[in-house]
Structures are given as C-alpha cells and as structure tokens.
Amino acid sequence: MTKPITGAVTEMMETMERVGTMNAVVKTLTACLQCGTCSASCVSKSSFNLRKIVMDFVLDGKDFDSSIWDCTTCFACQTRCPREIPLTDVIVDSRRKLVESGRTPPEVRDIFISIQKFRNPFGVPSQERKSWLRKLKVEKGIPDISDGVEYFWFIGCFNSVDPRSRMVVEKVADIFNEIGINYGISESEGCCGNDVYAMGEEGLFELLKEENTKFLRENGIRKIITTSPHCYNAFKNYYSSLQVYTPVDIVHSAILDEELKFKYDVTYSVTYHDPCFLGRYNGVYEKPREVLKAIYNIEIIEMQRTRENSFCCGGGSGNFMRTGSKPNVQRAKEAIRTSAEILAVSCPLCMNMLNDGVKSLNSEMKVMDVMELIHKAVFGEK
Ligand code: SF4
Ligand code: SF4
The missing domain is CATH 3.40.50 (Rossmann fold)
Known part of the structure; x- marks a missing residue:
C-alpha cells in the first residue's frame, strides 16, 4: 500500500533528526524522486546503485559505503537528474569524509x-x-x-x-x-x-x-x-x-587565422568520443569536431551516445588503476557499431581505456588522438 505523502515526509524528517545530519547534503537529497535516471546513466552501475544509495542515505541514515570509490566522477548522473541534485558533488564530499576518517581503501591510498x-x-x-x-x-x-x-x-x-x-x-x-x-x-x-x-x-x-x-x-x-x-x-x-x-x-584558432594549413588528405571514417572532463564538465563539444571536419576526406560518424550523453571510458577518479567494472568495453562496442575505422579521442585516459576495450573485442578499429589525425593532415605519414 502506498504511504500517504505527509506520513512519508514526517518519517523522513524523523529519520533525519535521528541521524542528526540535517545538513545541506540531506536537504538536497530529499528532493530525490527515486526515478532511477542516475542509476540507469551510471557507468559504474554494476558495482553500485546510486538511486538506492541516495534512498539509504536519506531514509536510513546509512553512510555511503566503499563502493562509491568505483564512481569515475563522470558527471552523467548530475547532468541528467530531473531534480538537479548535485550527485557527483555529494559523492566527492562523501569520499572526503571517508578520507578524513581514515577509511581510504588501500589501492586508493597507494x-x-x-x-x-x-x-x-x-x-x-x-x-x-x-x-x-x-x-x-x-x-x-x-x-x-x-x-x-x-x-x-x-x-x-x-x-x-x-x-x-x-x-x-x-x-x-x-x-x-x-x-x-x-x-x-x-x-x-x-x-x-x-x-x-x-x-x-x-x-x-x-x-x-x-x-x-x-x-x-x-x-x-x-x-x-x-x-x-x-x-x-x-x-x-x-x-x-x-x-x-x-x-x-x-x-x-590557427586554422581560422591561416597559421596552420592541412596539406594532406586523411581518408578515414572517424567516430569521436567526448571525454567527460571536456564535455559534461566544461561544455567543449564542437571544436574537436570542427577541427576534424576541416581535414580533407575525414568522414565523421557519430555514436549513438554523444556530447552530454557520452558514456564515460571508466578511467576517471583513479579508476584507470583499479579493477572495477569495465565500461570501456561497452563504449568500445558502441564505437565499433558505427563501422568507423578510427575511434578519435582527446584524453590520454580515454586513449588507454578504449584501446584496451577495442583490443579485448578483437576489433580492427584504431584508437587515435585528434592531434594525431591533425598531424597526418599537416605532415603526411611521417
Ligand atoms: S536521477 Fe535524481 S531524482 Fe532520479 S533517482 Fe537519481 S537522484 Fe533521485
Ligand atoms: S558520476 Fe558517473 S560514475 Fe559517478 S555515480 Fe554519477 S554516473 Fe555513476
């Protein structure tokens, strides 16, 4: 039976009093609709359920547990939450508390x-x-x-x-x-x-x-x-x-000011992966694409999830050094599905994570940095 809303709110307030954490974080998280958009968007969903963590935190006063180290801080949950709850910030804040109280997992401490x-x-x-x-x-x-x-x-x-x-x-x-x-x-x-x-x-x-x-x-x-x-x-x-x-x-800028000339054709079909810290964090989506389009003979084929919907490579927040979920394989599959020859990246972590993903799928697809493609257009094959 559905609880009357006033009852649920009273229970929530009582819970918050019991926990003694009537702080900004709890207030923010009480706006949660439990819609599950965050969990569905999460690159680390195989190791933790963000919607449930939010519910446990607010209603049961449970601390965020060690699974939150698997979060890559990709910002997808925070971008998509319909209640604009700053989920990534809450996770970072919770990690701070764990670090302060000496509860850092050994591999993170290393x-x-x-x-x-x-x-x-x-x-x-x-x-x-x-x-x-x-x-x-x-x-x-x-x-x-x-x-x-x-x-x-x-x-x-x-x-x-x-x-x-x-x-x-x-x-x-x-x-x-x-x-x-x-x-x-x-x-x-x-x-x-x-x-x-x-x-x-x-x-x-x-x-x-x-x-x-x-x-x-x-x-x-x-x-x-x-x-x-x-x-x-x-x-x-x-x-x-x-x-x-x-x-x-x-x-x-150099292309616009005619200080850099592309002299060679680069005949490739390319799909571009938006890195979280350029894309969702800083809104840089178009310049890498515009530069690629300026190269003769490059054809860009977009993946299904691009720009603010891009799916993280899984490497952020120290996760490239940890053994957690493998979203890089999932993202590599999405890239391979475009049938492009090149997966273009503009982040060293994405380069490594997606290279591993592509290799594990035995694909012929090559992972290259956008600057390597520009180099080919300027200097040829040297
Ligand atoms: S997306 Fe936002 S509102 Fe929906 S469950 Fe997650 S935190 Fe709650
Ligand atoms: S920031 Fe990314 S990895 Fe972390 S909880 Fe949100 S969606 Fe998941």
Missing part, C-alpha cells in the same frame, strides 16, 4: 602516496620523466618555460609516463612548432590535482594547488595549454586567474 612522493599516480621518479623529455623525437625541439613564454604547456602525468600517450606529445609539439606559438614546458612539472580532488584528498589537492600556483606566479604564466582534459578542468575551475586552452583550441 595512489595518494605515489602522488605525494612523485607527483604522479604511477610512482615514476621525476628523473625518469625528465630523461624522457630530453629524448623526445621532435624535429625542432621543445622550448623550456625559462625562456620566457606566452603559453605554458602542461603535459600532464599520464602523457609523461604512458608510452602510447608519449607518442601523442611528440605530435602535439610538432604541430605547435609548425604554428609557431610561443610556448614552453617545464621538466619539474607536477600534478594538477584534478583526480586527487575527485578522490576526496582535499589536503593533498590544496598542497598541489599551492605548489603549482607558486610556480606559475614565479614564471609569470597566465596562459596554460593542457594535453589532458583532467588538467584542463583543474586549472580552469579550481585555480584562479588563468586562461586555459586545449591543443585543439590552439589548432582551431
């Missing part, structure tokens, strides 16, 4: 320790990153920030240590050199802190932010180019007084 020690989640010593930078195969070299530059190119930890993503960095450098922008990198680049923030380690995030802010101020940097959408989101939304660009922004 990521924090690596970042504390080495400023990257993989535990790669800074010396190794520096020696890779010196060996980059970039014809005209990469300038250093100390030369006094307009743009600081923040390569990002994933791009600096992952072999596949390092190949993208070389292509991006060639393109920047061809355009002739005044940019530089730093061998002592640290971690932007985006995923540390999402994983709830507020103290470590503040430390990284302080370090980066000091570094940027000392070098007089106001403009920053980020290879990873995760770094883009951090510098744009969590830091102040910075103009933040993606490599695609630089290319887009």
